[in-house]
Amino acid sequence: MEQLEVDVLVIGWGKAGKTLAGALGREGRTVAMVERSADMYGGTCINVACVPTKDLVHSAAERRPEDNAQQWFTQAVAGRDALIDKLRARNHLMLAEIDTVTLVDGVARFVGPHEVEVAAGPDRLRIHAESIVINTGTVPATPDIDGLATSARVYDSTSIQHVDPFPRRLVIVGGGYVGLEFAGMFAKFGSSVTVVDHHAELMPREDRDVADAVRALLQASGVEFIMDSAAERITDTDESVVVGVRAAGSTRDVTADAVLIATGRRPVTADLGLDAAGVVVDDRGYITVDDRLRTSVPGVYAVGDVNGGPQFTPVSLDDYRIVLDQFLDSGWRSTADRVAVPSTVFLTPPLARVGLNETQARPSGRDVLVAVKNVADIAAMPRPKILGDARPDQGRRGSRHRPRARRDGVQRRRAGGHQSHRAGDAGGRHGEHAARRHLDAPVEHRGAERGAGGARVHRSRRVIARRRRGSTAGPVDIRRAEGPTARSPDARPAPYR
Numbered sequence: 001m002e003q004l005e006v007d008v009l010v011i012g013w014g015k016a017g018k019t020l021a022g023a024l025g026r027e028g029r030t031v032a033m034v035e036r037s038a039d040m041y042g043g044t045c046i047n048v049a050c051v052p053t054k055d056l057v058h059s060a061a062e063r064r065p066e067d068n069a070q071q072w073f074t075q076a077v078a079g080r081d082a083l084i085d086k087l088r089a090r091n092h093l094m095l096a097e098i099d100t101v102t103l104v105d106g107v108a109r110f111v112g113p114h115e116v117e118v119a120a121g122p123d124r125l126r127i128h129a130e131s132i133v134i135n136t137g138t139v140p141a142t143p144d145i146d147g148l149a150t151s152a153r154v155y156d157s158t159s160i161q162h163v164d165p166f167p168r169r170l171v172i173v174g175g176g177y178v179g180l181e182f183a184g185m186f187a188k189f190g191s192s193v194t195v196v197d198h199h200a201e202l203m204p205r206e207d208r209d210v211a212d213a214v215r216a217l218l219q220a221s222g223v224e225f226i227m228d229s230a231a232e233r234i235t236d237t238d239e240s241v242v243v244g245v246r247a248a249g250s251t252r253d254v255t256a257d258a259v260l261i262a263t264g265r266r267p268v269t270a271d272l273g274l275d276a277a278g279v280v281v282d283d284r285g286y287i288t289v290d291d292r293l294r295t296s297v298p299g300v301y302a303v304g305d306v307n308g309g310p311q312f313t314p315v316s317l318d319d320y321r322i323v324l325d326q327f328l329d330s331g332w333r334s335t336a337d338r339v340a341v342p343s344t345v346f347l348t349p350p351l352a353r354v355g356l357n358e359t360q361a362r363p364s365g366r367d368v369l370v371a372v373k374n375v376a377d378i379a380a381m382p383r384p385k386i387l388g389d390a391r392p393d394q395g396r397r398g399s400r401h402r403p404r405a406r407r408d409g410v411q412r413r414r415a416g417g418h419q420s421h422r423a424g425d426a427g428g429r430h431g432e433h434a435a436r437r438h439l440d441a442p443v444e445h446r447g448a449e450r451g452a453g454g455a456r457v458h459r460s461r462r463v464i465a466r467r468r469r470g471s472t473a474g475p476v477d478i479r480r481a482e483g484p485t486a487r488s489p490d491a492r493p494a495p496y497r
């Protein structure tokens with residue numbers, strides 16, 4: 001069996017892993033990057049999650065009701081695919097052009113604490129490294145629903161992006177962030193969408209006024225919600241699929257053309273051979289790490305979704321910083337100072353948030369100050385005016401909640417106008433002064449930029465097209481293992497998407 005010895009082995013081409021491989025490779029460390037699928041160079045975010053879904057959300061929002069749904073969707077998917085192909089090739093090139101980085105195609109599995117076997121068809125490669133970084137991510141979880149496994153009309157968040165024909169009726173099982181994003185997207189593409197969710201209320205961790213605004217927004221697009229319910233059975237018929245939904249003690253059949261299962265994700269750890277290495281996982285299969293992302297085995301780290309932290313790409317990127325710091329610097333960085341992780345639900349308009357919300361802050365025993373303001377009413381927020389979409393109905397509702405400040409309170413903005421933006425920070429490390437700053441212009445700007453997810457993607461698309469013009473380099477065939485590749489003298493590291 002072929003053997004490879006490197007300083008650092010990275011398993012999985014996720015955000016943290018690829019960035020770490022590039023940084024350490026450029027520092028002259030020998031690095032092996034193992035990825036199990038050539039369709040996943042660059043990881044989940046650029047191939048099947050953040051970027052393609054935002055591209056589709058943007059395309060859906062541009063459709064007018066009179067546009068043919070099937071044609072619009074087909075064109076949107078073609079645009080999505082072209083964008084993703086470019087990003088994937090670029091991600092591959094970024095590592096392929098570093099002399100000290102060896103790219104390996106295959107499925108990695110631990111055979112010892114510092115020893116991994118990579119399988120690609122009949123080929124096997126043994127890799128030994130004193131430092132190993134696990135970045136294998138998560139995949140959609142499959143709930144136990146009668147008929148799900150045999151139905152030809154069931155999709156997950158990856159496969160639904162290429163659903164064909166376009167579903168005129170779509171049932172989404174799961175009303176979490178992923179489910180809602182697809183609900184908004186498919187409603188705008190022209191589907192009649194029904195969301196089935198077991199919670200009594202939508203978005204139970206959000207403040208009620210925000211969750212209600214989201215629900216009203218989606219209902220205005222025609223999305224129907226069946227809350228406090230469970231999908232119990234899925235049955236294909238010749239022309240459609242029937243979902244048996246139990247709600248309020250009785251069962252109701254919902255007929256659709258496709259069913260999207262969006263009931264969460266599970267870590268990719270089951271087949272990693274973690275037992276052979278002695279790497280400990282929790283009861284859900286996530287790898288247990290300390291605040292430096294060290295696993296139970298010295299020299300083995302777990303980064304990104306697989307370590308059970310918040311499942312966002314910027315969090316995976318921050319994991320990279322924490323591990324890199326231990327390789328190249330003092331190792332002071334840790335997850336302990338992550339006090340306010342921003343997030344966005346890419347509805348149209350999007351819902352963005354940073355820090356604690358009121359629902360989380362009140363039980364924490366801190367003083368809470370609440371402020372509410374319509375984004376559409378903010379003079380320095382021209383986007384609603386540019387788009388001609390100031391949502392007068394929500395604007396009126398918002399004006400009843402004129403900005404107010406309570407001495408006891410979380411600072412809060414409610415944006416019933418063009419976009420909903422929550423800014424709450426219960427002090428913590430930053431204290432009240434920092435919390436107040438969240439209410440000022442910079443946060444609103446950040447909200448606006450993140451809110452314009454589609455525009456951001458399209459800007460990037462142009463940049464990438466420019467950068468790649470004239471370049472003949474495409475994806476490199478690395479069927480099994482690839483040695484050092486020539487690096488052009490003027491090649492400069494560029495940030496990953």
Ligand SMILES: Cc1cc2nc3c(=O)[nH]c(=O)nc-3n(C[C@H](O)[C@H](O)[C@H](O)COP(=O)(O)OP(=O)(O)OC[C@H]3O[C@@H](n4cnc5c(N)ncnc54)[C@H](O)[C@@H]3O)c2cc1C
Pocket residue numbers: 011012013014015016017034035036037040041042043044045048049050051053054106107108109135136137138157178268271272303304305306310311312313314316346
């Ligand atoms: C529909 C959807 C939309 C999302 N939108 C956003 C968004 O807008 N913004 C945001 O911040 N986050 C978003 N997320 C979450 C985001 O995609 C993840 O948090 C992020 O991609 C995590 O990446 P990671 O670093 O954990 O690794 P990943 O990018 O998941 O990479 C893991 C890699 O490991 C490979 N792998 C697995 N096992 C092996 C093995 N044994 N051997 C070799 N290779 C292996 C996999 O093929 C994969 O390429 C979204 C998620 C979904 C599902």
